[in-house]
Amino acid sequence: MNQSMTYRDRVPLPPMPDEYEAGLRYPPANLERAQVRAGELVFDREDGLQRACAQGFFLVGIPEGVNTDPGDTLAAEFHRDRTGDHLDPFRGWRDVEIPGDYQGYFDREHDQWENLYVESANWHLLPPGVAPLGHAMTDLGLLVLCSVLRGVGIPRDAWATVTSALSEKRGHQMLAFNHFRSTKDTRGSKFHRDSGWVTVLRSTEPGLLALIDGELRSVDPVPGHFIVNFGSSLEVLTERLPAPVRANVHGVAHTRRAPGTPDRTSYAIFLDSALGGTIHRWEDNTAHPVQSVAEFAEQEVNRTYDDTTHL
Numbered sequence: 001m002n003q004s005m006t007y008r009d010r011v012p013l014p015p016m017p018d019e020y021e022a023g024l025r026y027p028p029a030n031l032e033r034a035q036v037r038a039g040e041l042v043f044d045r046e047d048g049l050q051r052a053c054a055q056g057f058f059l060v061g062i063p064e065g066v067n068t069d070p071g072d073t074l075a076a077e078f079h080r081d082r083t084g085d086h087l088d089p090f091r092g093w094r095d096v097e098i099p100g101d102y103q104g105y106f107d108r109e110h111d112q113w114e115n116l117y118v119e120s121a122n123w124h125l126l127p128p129g130v131a132p133l134g135h136a137m138t139d140l141g142l143l144v145l146c147s148v149l150r151g152v153g154i155p156r157d158a159w160a161t162v163t164s165a166l167s168e169k170r171g172h173q174m175l176a177f178n179h180f181r182s183t184k185d186t187r188g189s190k191f192h193r194d195s196g197w198v199t200v201l202r203s204t205e206p207g208l209l210a211l212i213d214g215e216l217r218s219v220d221p222v223p224g225h226f227i228v229n230f231g232s233s234l235e236v237l238t239e240r241l242p243a244p245v246r247a248n249v250h251g252v253a254h255t256r257r258a259p260g261t262p263d264r265t266s267y268a269i270f271l272d273s274a275l276g277g278t279i280h281r282w283e284d285n286t287a288h289p290v291q292s293v294a295e296f297a298e299q300e301v302n303r304t305y306d307d308t309t310h311l
């Protein structure tokens, strides 16, 4: 393993509690809220953006006209077999080959978690209504990214370099659908960081926990809002700045269900640099190359799905 593969130190993780304990023991994170108004991201409080960057999570109102129903249906159905009814386009995704790296159906051995990952070049394969939702979530995530880059003081003419052109909508936009199998006696997911820049998450149920300022907090959804969190690429970029952006460790507690009750589901857009790009750190008003995106992504992804107690 070369030196750059070990760029990020391993961190010990707390044990993942089960769902019952999660609700009982961990107070809710007090998240900032923002809305999109006239194409701008506007926080309810004046220092909202700074607090959101420090906490690593915030809530944003789902913009008017964005229809989450097709995504909700795909998250609930992708793992099921087709039965010959009107939901068939949303089903049977275990067996579909999707071209490209890190894409398709995944059964996470150590978790309740199973996923369907589809990058924007393949959204035409998805059922009606999902691609427009993916584009709307992407646009929202890019608005967040640009607001943060401006907020931390990175000059506009450096954005394309430091984000490997994601700021110009040329990176990876990955839709990720999550289903947590309540019948499997494991954690929901491992505690992890998302590896990219910005994640926009649609969740309608508690179960997500995050380490914020060293304390485990529950990150519960608020109706009509997406949950936004920041990824490692943004944390590395800003780590030498006076107010670094946090890619906080988070994960999903074990989900328990009474028979006949639907399992927990969620979905997210991950905004990542293209795999041919470079991770940078911003220091002395200059972009410093740190590691290739391909290596960085491999390291971060491998740490997300193993069964160790560190990241």
Ligand SMILES: O=C(O)CCC(=O)C(=O)O
Pocket: 176, 178, 194, 201, 203, 207, 208, 250, 251, 252, 265, 266, 267, 268
């Ligand atoms: O389901 C959730 O609440 C979070 C899922 C998550 O962390 C992820 O997909 O990376």
Ligand SMILES: [Fe+2]
Pocket: 192, 193, 194, 250
């Ligand atoms: Fe995540």
